[in-house]
Amino acid sequence: MSLYAGFDCSTQSLSVAVIDAARGTVVFRDSLPFAEPFLTSPDPAVVHASPRVWAAALETMLARVAANIDRAALRAISGAAQQHGSVYCGRGPDVLTRETSPIWMDSSTGRECAELEAALGGAVAMAQLTGSRAFPRFTGPQIRRFWREDPDAYARTVRIHLVSSFLASLLAGEHAPIDHADGSGMNLMDIRTREWASAAVQATAPDLRDKLPALVPSSTVVGTLRPAWQQRLDLPPVRIMAWSGDNPSSMVGTGLVREGQLAISLGTSDTIFGPMQEPRVSGDGSGHVFASPAGAYMGITVFRNGSLARERVRAECGWTWDTFSAALRQTPAGNGGALMLPWFEPEITPPVSRPAVVRVGLEGAPPARHARAVIEAQMMALAGHSTWMGVTPQAIHATGGAAANPEILQVMADVFAASVYRFDATGSAALGAALRAWQADTGRDWPAVVRTFAAPVPASEIRPNPEHVKTYRTLQERYMRLEIAALAG
Ligand code: XUL
Numbered sequence: 001m002s003l004y005a006g007f008d009c010s011t012q013s014l015s016v017a018v019i020d021a022a023r024g025t026v027v028f029r030d031s032l033p034f035a036e037p038f039l040t041s042p043d044p045a046v047v048h049a050s051p052r053v054w055a056a057a058l059e060t061m062l063a064r065v066a067a068n069i070d071r072a073a074l075r076a077i078s079g080a081a082q083q084h085g086s087v088y089c090g091r092g093p094d095v096l097t098r099e100t101s102p103i104w105m106d107s108s109t110g111r112e113c114a115e116l117e118a119a120l121g122g123a124v125a126m127a128q129l130t131g132s133r134a135f136p137r138f139t140g141p142q143i144r145r146f147w148r149e150d151p152d153a154y155a156r157t158v159r160i161h162l163v164s165s166f167l168a169s170l171l172a173g174e175h176a177p178i179d180h181a182d183g184s185g186m187n188l189m190d191i192r193t194r195e196w197a198s199a200a201v202q203a204t205a206p207d208l209r210d211k212l213p214a215l216v217p218s219s220t221v222v223g224t225l226r227p228a229w230q231q232r233l234d235l236p237p238v239r240i241m242a243w244s245g246d247n248p249s250s251m252v253g254t255g256l257v258r259e260g261q262l263a264i265s266l267g268t269s270d271t272i273f274g275p276m277q278e279p280r281v282s283g284d285g286s287g288h289v290f291a292s293p294a295g296a297y298m299g300i301t302v303f304r305n306g307s308l309a310r311e312r313v314r315a316e317c318g319w320t321w322d323t324f325s326a327a328l329r330q331t332p333a334g335n336g337g338a339l340m341l342p343w344f345e346p347e348i349t350p351p352v353s354r355p356a357v358v359r360v361g362l363e364g365a366p367p368a369r370h371a372r373a374v375i376e377a378q379m380m381a382l383a384g385h386s387t388w389m390g391v392t393p394q395a396i397h398a399t400g401g402a403a404a405n406p407e408i409l410q411v412m413a414d415v416f417a418a419s420v421y422r423f424d425a426t427g428s429a430a431l432g433a434a435l436r437a438w439q440a441d442t443g444r445d446w447p448a449v450v451r452t453f454a455a456p457v458p459a460s461e462i463r464p465n466p467e468h469v470k471t472y473r474t475l476q477e478r479y480m481r482l483e484i485a486a487l488a489g
Helices: 049-068 110-120 123-130 139-149 149-157 163-171 180-186 196-206 227-233 246-253 307-316 321-329 367-384 406-416 428-442 446-453 466-487
Strands: 003-009 014-019 025-033 048-049 072-081 087-088 159-162 221-224 240-241 262-266 270-276 288-291 297-303 338-340 359-360 397-399 419-422
Touching: 003 049, 003 163, 003 246, 003 428, 014 049, 014 428, 025 049, 025 123, 025 428, 048 049, 049 163, 049 227, 072 159, 072 163, 072 246, 072 428, 087 163, 110 123, 123 196, 139 149, 139 180, 139 196, 159 163, 159 180, 159 221, 163 240, 180 288, 227 297, 240 359, 240 428, 246 262, 246 270, 246 288, 246 297, 246 428, 246 446, 270 367, 297 367, 307 321, 321 367, 321 406, 338 367, 338 466, 359 466, 367 406, 367 466, 397 406, 406 419, 406 446, 406 466, 428 446
Parallel strands: 003 072, 072 240, 262 397, 397 419
Antiparallel strands: 003 014, 014 025, 087 159, 221 240, 262 270, 270 297, 288 297, 338 359
16 A cells, blocks of 8 residues: 655644545545634735744645555655745745745745846746746845845845745655745746746845745655654655646646647635646736646636635625525526626736725625625636636636635636536645655656545535526626726736
């Protein structure tokens, strides 16, 4: 028997999935919510989290894994983590030179983004080089801001990790490299050569090249479980595989390894992504090209107002999720033409720096219409801002917490005019990480790896309703025009 463990350190929790590769089964799953997932500050644009919370959760969860599996059969561990966040370390990964980590929800680096794009010849040049124009949450602009604000602590920093490479380092007991997929979310890696892009690195901060880990393919063995943890938990010297980002891991965890397929993850962030053969950069600047852990590339567009926006509307209505679902069943597709721009928090796509919710035709409307408006808005934004990928999907693989809700998936099917298949609601990034550990350990080809595990929940297909598809075709044009008008002020 060969067991492989995959962790997922997401915004809200640390989860794990352990697979028995030969049997094709998941033998253990668990999740540990963070009491304080992120630390807010007086400036709403600044959002950090504590790397110590992630480190403590990793140790707790590894102990739970050890207590619940046939330990001798564990062969390798990999992981996924929220993308872009940076961890600042000294000589070893256990020493921090900065107590907190800016995470993907941080939007405080507008100035740094402008400076970096200017240094590289503009937003288009930055996107051609690194796969994305400069985005406030991306690691390069965040590093630049840290260097500017605390040059002494920056100078004391020996290694700057992503959340993924930090946690891999803790498992291995030494600084681990960054994998190409997660490295793509930094505005620092040349998306074609997959090496550090000197021009971007030099423009970001002094001596940065010396502080960056190596870049490696996602299937790289980065070390062996540190001896102290082997002894404490009675675990064998398992291989530690490179960790990656949560979205790249979810892509393989939802079985996507061929261009022409799309997945939507409805989590703290809502994301839409799919494999890509060539690095076609988003013309409107809204999306990103990342290296894919399964080879070639992936396209992705990210929305900040995901589950927190759904949660805000549910709370405004004073409802449970069951009542929210009932409201979706009872209201008509298209909501009688009412629209909402659900920017309860600063938005990533399109870029909106301050909360700015817009409601059209909803004045005095019953709560159910607001519930429908937020879901329709999210689905129309996902569709409208992913056309740059050039994929008209026949089927969408849906994952993330809100994918458990069939009423939400019906709106998704109707807006995208595609069948939606539900994947395990919470575990696709952890499963994807376990699959990456197995693939890296055996060199098996990716279609064979995902065929066994990454299958939709049986009988979960939700088909589009042709009448609703027509309604959304018109409404979506209005939605995109409303966005443009709101952005223009
Ligand atoms: C991806 C992104 C988010 C985080 C959430 O670019 O910013 O999806 O990875 O964990």
